[in-house]
Amino acid sequence: METLSKIATSDPHGENSPYFNGWKAYDRNPFHPTQNPDGVIQMGLAENQLCFDLIKEWISKNPSASICSAEGVDEFKDIANFQDYHGLPEFRQAVAKFMSKARVGRVTFDPQRVVMAGGATGANELITFCIADPGDAFLVPSPYYPAFDCDLGWRTGVKIVPVNCYSSNNFQITREALEEAYKKAREANINVKGLIITNPSNPLGTTLHRDTLESLVSFVNENNIHLVVDEIYAATVFNSPKFVSITEVIEKMGSNINRDNVRVVVRINNADSKAREAHVLRQAVDNVLGNSSQEACFPSDSSEVILFQSTTLVPISCNLNEEQMCSMEKILGYKNLILGRLAVHVEIRLLINNAGIYFSVDKQSHVVHSSDKLENMNDDRKIRKRVSVFVSECEVTEKIIRHAGDELEEWIMFKKLKYLELPWLPCVFNSGNYAIKVPPLQHMVVSQCLNVKIISQGARKQDGAKDVCNAFLEQLEETEDEWYWEATLTPFQNSYTHKRYAKIHHLHFLVNASLPITIAKETLPDTYTLARHKALLFFNAQKSGKLPNNNGIPWRGDSGLDDGNTTTDVKGGLVGGYYDAGDNTKFYFPMSYAMTMLSWSLIEYNHKYKAIGKYDHIRELIKWGTDYLLLTFNSSATKIYQIHAQVGGSLNDYSVPDDHCCWQRPEDTDYPRPVQTIAAGPDLAGEMAAALAAASIVFGDDTAYSKKLIKGAQTVFSFARDVSRRRRYSQGNPxxxxxxxxxxxxxxxxxxxxxxxxxxxxxxxxxxxxxPGMPRDSKAFSGNLDLSVLSWDNKLPAAMLLLTRLRIFLNPGYPYEDMLRTYHNITITMCSYIKLFSVFNWTRGGMIQLNHGRPQMLPSWHLCLLII
Known part of the structure; x- marks a missing residue:
């Protein structure tokens, strides 16, 4: 005898689907940036995490909105008893006002016709129960939200009939596709009760045009079926075309439309810890839910629908009346722009969207290269196994056209993801500012793979296309993995359909490094490429010590081989490093700064260095500098008491020759050179720590050396933070x-x-x-534009830029968010008012009048701002 119901034991609950398999994998092994960096990263949940700072600020300023505060406790008596199951009256009023505001006032709503539900899932299921019987069906345009299979069908017994939409028109819903799906369902004796759409689309993030909505309304009206419009992302439209609500369309279509058959689901996001989401169910325009002749089917004021805590409704009611709740679209647009640009860098194809809190990434062409074996990455299980990422997938059927007598047509190139030798970097995965890191695997970037192709609509065939396609289909048939491919080929003359189950998918999110990693391409030897070649040669020319045979500067030889031999306790002396500014002195402060910036450039643009064949070259230059910096203090110790800060140099009338104002080659130096040693100097020590830390990311593929650099950085930074050593390194040392x-x-x-x-x-x-004391003491917010110009002595603008990147791409959250947001604002100001910097004079024609001694400082920093 079965002890559980058929619903509880049936497969349609979705527990065995790829969607819920991903959830289970995440639940078993959730990612944590420090405690479990190898865990599964949650990328299948579209949560709004952009408004936390606004909500936190609002809560702190409006304590009376909560009955749990002294200011709001008097409201307790009003909500302690049973309430209207539709929600508190003031809440419904606030919701009606907010819904109108989100639609720019084009539509108004009656608060008495708002019904409360504890989630959009519950609201959709409630509508399904009211409209359809078990065995009935809803038309749902594909790709659709993957949880619909469970949300709409598990308990209700209702089926989903996909309406196939194609990538050729950006998955727009057409009347032809609706008619075809409806006809096939009727021929299969399936009773279609309605059409469910999401607008803005989940998962595509696109909005439906007004004429498309009018076509949908006409279709359901002609066939006397229901239309359910899920508008839960209506307030997230950040770009054109503007959002058009179904309520506006029906209002303008007149009285010939059966408004009883149209319903809308709306969601309101909130960051309250007790209720992250409040969802609202209502009927469109001027019809009360249950206002039709079958009134008993729909919830009324005395119906007990999905309950929601009154203690939560009170603060949400107050919050919905605030103007700041409409500002999320600006933040979303900014995040979308940032991540969209990153997608271009790595050549990931995105469906152009204008709404939602996720990206739709075309995953049909991604395979991963590992041990000379091409492995398809379109299976969510493989993604979780290989890179510990859970994504939300959506099935799509693509139609491929073949005319009688014609060869196969235009080809979509498949691409493969290669593991490149790239350093570990923090990463971001969505436009909602959620912090993650990539597991300790190497990063993936996209490159062309010419040996696997598939057909799409359009154009003429290339030579050999048919043979390639046949070989590809044979490969599919030999695949044993049931989740790998599913392909069918119908031998009709007019057309055939190629279907990949859960394969031509669109992901909800975009993965990208916080410091961008992009694809290497062949580059023509343009003037910028030649300039990069020559710029790196200057470092070779300035090397000190025993030079390698491949140094590339034939007129330079070994020099400074006796540096520090007699004046320091460093084993082997202070041999190596770089000379400064064409002289023979080794100044460690600007040397460290140069190494930091070289490392940053390689982290940002390793693909560019690879493209011009200079990737190994710049790594060798950085290592030449960091090897030397590790000599300048006891890098094996946990605590140090001194740092060697300079080799060479002299004062006027001093017996030691001058290494700064001289015209002598360093190879001709035949005298002992003085070494300057400091017992205090957070400025030099801080820069050295930055150089070593940045280089540890560059050399992440060399674990032992990377760890050595990190230990050295931590040791020298502890020296910098020692209170007893807080004075400028140059203070008192001429x-x-x-x-x-x-x-x-x-x-x-x-x-x-x-x-x-x-x-x-x-x-x-x-x-x-x-x-907060850091920007105060560094004068970061003083408004002094001169402090916004990067130099060896002023890292303030670069530090704020780096921390701005941290906020945009990694966002460690509170308690850091407030200060990071301020740094972000300063960075934007620097970018907006570059020409106002007063370090240099400007001619009337806009030319910079360069000052003696620093002709490249301002333009190089401007270039850094513009590129990064």
């Missing part, structure tokens, strides 16, 4: 101060801690960088 006199060290605190956070994930570093 040998240093004469040339590279430091102006302060709080900018290096921010700079070094930001890079250490990127390299280690240790939150103590981001806590330091966002401590």
């Amino acid at each position: 040998y240093i101060g004469l040339i590279y006199n430091s102006s302060g060290y709080f900018d290096e605190y921010m700079w070094g801690s930001a890079w250490l956070y990127y390299a280690t994930g240790n939150v103590s570093y981001i806590s330091l960088a966002t401590n």
Whole structure:
């Protein structure tokens, strides 16, 4: 005897579907940035996480909105008893007002005709129960929200009949597709009771045009079926075309439309911990739910529908009346723009969208290359196994046309994802600002794969296309994995349909590195490429020490081989590093700064260096510098008491020859050179920490060396943070101060801690960088435009830019968000008012009048801002 109901034991609950398999994998092994970095990353949930800062601020300013506060406790007596099951009257009034506001006032709503439900899932299921009987069906345009299979059909027994929409017209719903799906359902003796659409679309993030909506209304009206419009993302439209509600369409179509057959689902997101989402169910325009002749089928004021806590409705009611609730669309548009640009970098095809809190990524062409074996990545199980990512997938059927006597037509190129030797970097996966990291696997980037192709609509055939396609179909038939491919080929002369089950999918989210990683391409030797070649040669020309045979500068030889041999306790001396500015002195402050910026450029644009054949070259230059920096202090210790800060240099009338103002080749130096050692200097130590931390990311493929760099960075940064050593490294030392006199060290605190956070994930570093005292002491918010120009002495603008990237792409959340947002605003100001910087004079024609000694400082920083 069965002890459970048929509903509980039936398959349609979806527990065995790929969608819920992903949830189970996440539940068993959830990702955590520090405690479980190898866990599964949740990418299948479209939650609005953009309004947390607004909600937090509003709650702090409106304590009377909650009965749990002293200001609002008097409201307790009004909500303690049983309430109207549709929701508190003031809540329904606020919802009606908000819904009108979200539609720019084009439609008004009667609060008395609003019904409350505890979720859009419950609302959709409630409508389904009221409209259809078990065995009936709803037409649903595909691709559709994958949970619809469970939400609409498990308990109700209702079927889903897909309405096939194709990528050739960006998955627009056509009248022809509706007629075809409806006809096939009727021929199969399936009773179609309605059409369910999402507008804006989930998962596509697109809005339906007015004429499409009018066509849908006419279709359901002619066939006397219901239309259910899920408008839960109506307030997320951030770009044109503007959102058009079904309520507007019906209002303008006149009285010939049966309004009783139209219903709309609306969702209101909230960040309250007790109720993350409040969902509203209502009937369109001026019809009360249950106002038709079959009134008993729909919830009334005395019907007990899905309950929602009154304690939650009170603050939401107040919150919905605030103007700030409509500002999310601006934030969404900004996030969409940022991630869209990143997608272009890695050549991931996105469906152009204008709404929603997710991206739709075309996954049909992605396979991964591993051990010379092409492996399809269109299976969600493989994605979870290989890269620990759970995505939400949607089935699509594509139609491929073949005319009688014609060869097969236009080809869609398949691409493969290759594991490249790239450093570990933090990553982002959605436009909702949720923090994740990629597991300790190497990053994937897209490149062309010419050996596998499939057919799409359009154009003429290429030579050999038919043979390739036949071979491909044979490969599909030999595949044993049932989730790998499913293909059918109907031998009709006019057309055939190629279907991939759960394969031509669109993901809800986009994965990308917080510091972008992009695809390498062949590049013509343009002037910029040649300039990069020559720029790197300057570093080769400035090398000190025993030079490698492939140094590339034939007129340079070994030099400085006796540096530090007699004046320091460093084993082997201070041999190596770089000379500065064409002289023979080794200044560690600008040297460290140069290594940090070289590492940053390689992290950002490793593909560019690979494209011009300079990837290994720049890595060798960075390692030449960081190897030397590790010599300048006891990098094996956990605590140090001194740093060697400079080799060479002299004062006027001093007996040692001058290494700065000289015309002598370093190879001809035959005298012992002085070494400057400091016991204090957070500025130099902070910059050295930044250089070593950034380089540890560059050399992430060399685990031992990367760890060595991180340990050195942490050690020297501890020296920088020692209270007893907080004075400028050049203070009281004329040998240093004469040339590279430091102006302060709080900018290096921010700079070094930001890079250490990127390299280690240790939150103590981001806590330091966002401590309110840091921008105060560094004058970050002083409005001094001169402090917005990057140089070896002023890392403030670069530190704020780096922390801005952290907010945009990684977002560690509170308690760091407020300060990161302020840094972000300053960065935007720097980008907006570049020409106002007063470090240099400007001619009337817009030319920079370059100052002696720093001709490239301002333009190089402007270029950095514009590129990064």
